[in-house]
Amino acid sequence: GRKNGLRIAVIPGDGIGQEVVPEGLRVLRAAAKRFSIDITFDMFDFSSWDYFEKHGTMLPSDWKEQIGGHDAIYFGAVGWPEKIADHVSLWGSLLLFRREFDQYVNLRPVKLMPGVPSPLAGRKPGEIDFYVVRENTEGEYSSVGGRMFAGTEREIVMQETVMTRVGVDRILHFAFDFANRTKRKHLTSATKSNGIAITMPYWDERVEEVSKSYPEVAWDKYHIDILTAHFVLNPQRFNVVVASNLFGDILSDLGPACTGTIGIAPSGNINPTGEFPSLFEPVHGSAPDIAGQGIANPVGQIWAGAMMLEHLGYPEAGAAIVRAIEDVLAQPAFRTRDLGGEADTETCGKAIAGVLEAAA
Ligand code: NAI
Ligand code: MG
Numbered sequence: 001g002r003k004n005g006l007r008i009a010v011i012p013g014d015g016i017g018q019e020v021v022p023e024g025l026r027v028l029r030a031a032a033k034r035f036s037i038d039i040t041f042d043m044f045d046f047s048s049w050d051y052f053e054k055h056g057t058m059l060p061s062d063w064k065e066q067i068g069g070h071d072a073i074y075f076g077a078v079g080w081p082e083k084i085a086d087h088v089s090l091w092g093s094l095l096l097f098r099r100e101f102d103q104y105v106n107l108r109p110v111k112l113m114p115g116v117p118s119p120l121a122g123r124k125p126g127e128i129d130f131y132v133v134r135e136n137t138e139g140e141y142s143s144v145g146g147r148m149f150a151g152t153e154r155e156i157v158m159q160e161t162v163m164t165r166v167g168v169d170r171i172l173h174f175a176f177d178f179a180n181r182t183k184r185k186h187l188t189s190a191t192k193s194n195g196i197a198i199t200m201p202y203w204d205e206r207v208e209e210v211s212k213s214y215p216e217v218a219w220d221k222y223h224i225d226i227l228t229a230h231f232v233l234n235p236q237r238f239n240v241v242v243a244s245n246l247f248g249d250i251l252s253d254l255g256p257a258c259t260g261t262i263g264i265a266p267s268g269n270i271n272p273t274g275e276f277p278s279l280f281e282p283v284h285g286s287a288p289d290i291a292g293q294g295i296a297n298p299v300g301q302i303w304a305g306a307m308m309l310e311h312l313g314y315p316e317a318g319a320a321i322v323r324a325i326e327d328v329l330a331q332p333a334f335r336t337r338d339l340g341g342e343a344d345t346e347t348c349g350k351a352i353a354g355v356l357e358a359a360a
Helices: 017-034 049-055 063-068 086-091 094-100 165-180 199-211 224-233 245-257 299-311 315-329 345-358
Strands: 006-013 039-043 072-077 105-111 129-135 145-148 156-159 186-191 218-223 240-243 266-270 278-282
Touching: 006 017, 006 063, 017 039, 017 072, 017 299, 017 315, 017 345, 072 094, 072 299, 086 094, 094 278, 105 165, 105 245, 105 299, 129 165, 129 245, 165 186, 165 199, 165 240, 186 199, 186 224, 186 245, 199 218, 218 224, 224 245, 240 245, 266 299, 278 299, 299 315, 299 345, 315 345
Parallel strands: 006 039, 006 072, 072 278, 129 240, 186 218, 186 240
Antiparallel strands: 105 129, 105 266, 145 156, 266 278
16 A cells, blocks of 8 residues: 555566566665655566476466555566467466456557667657557457358358447546646547448547547547558657557557667556556566576666556656666667667666666
């Protein structure tokens, strides 16, 4: 509970998760000190190959009791494909957290940072700065459907999109409310009601309806095909972009790709009701190709910590971490190899923590 300080469940997981999480914690501790936030970190070794090797499962049977009462989960990465198939490790841990804790929002900031070259020619920091809000539980990703007459000339395959009023309205409320709390107060809805002529008109209808509760938020909508073009051609246009599961999946990879390296992008899997903890993690995985060398970029993990503090009611602390990241990325000496620098993971993490300490 908030009253007795924050309790965070920390799960480093596999590979570079073990290297970037300590830097994330270093920065969170520095921010906690500066903003007088009382945080306790509880470390968990499950959701990793090491745990699986010892116990034969990714999680203990009482994992929900162990981490379900925490204020949030701070997650590194899971996956070690040489030892264990990805569908076993991911479905046996991270995807269970998302589902069982009803983390129906996937939130990803898209922000061009100093020192990170954008693949979009001529774009400068400040010109790309928005959020993608993805519906994380229903929509196009359903298990409703099937295959008949398999292997014959009459073979039939169907998979249904499922949109529920509860499911659509709750993601729209989150997105409008989120947009309402931003400076620009603007929201864009991703649709395709010209082609997907049943569920997408329904989505549009609910956007129209839910928007009435947020009169200060200006909103527009684009069909997904032209929307992807605008992400590349006019990224300055966007503030908060809300989308169904499939469209959001695509946009939440395309957006961060427009801002450079995978090593700096964070993501929140959010249960807005607070009934269950939300989970904050970098977008990247366990990177077995560079694991154990101490050269991974810790910025995605650190930025995920900033999102976590913002979500838990400490927006100034979150913003201070993001500013410290910007300060440090602007200095070539602290850039890791994926950004063309020579700094190691710890050097970069310490520099970001140092900015927060110096400002205290
Ligand atoms: P990956 O994100 O781990 O790595 C892709 C490429 O980006 C690699 O060349 C890697 O070295 C580089 N990279 C990633 N993060 C970096 C960082 N912080 N600093 C510098 N370079 C970085 O994706 P990959 O290789 O497809 O998957 C590896 C494992 O991670 C698999 O088991 C996969 O299932 C798992 N995975 C887990 C995720 C999660 O826990 N949320 C997300 C994505 C993948
Ligand atoms: Mg994806």
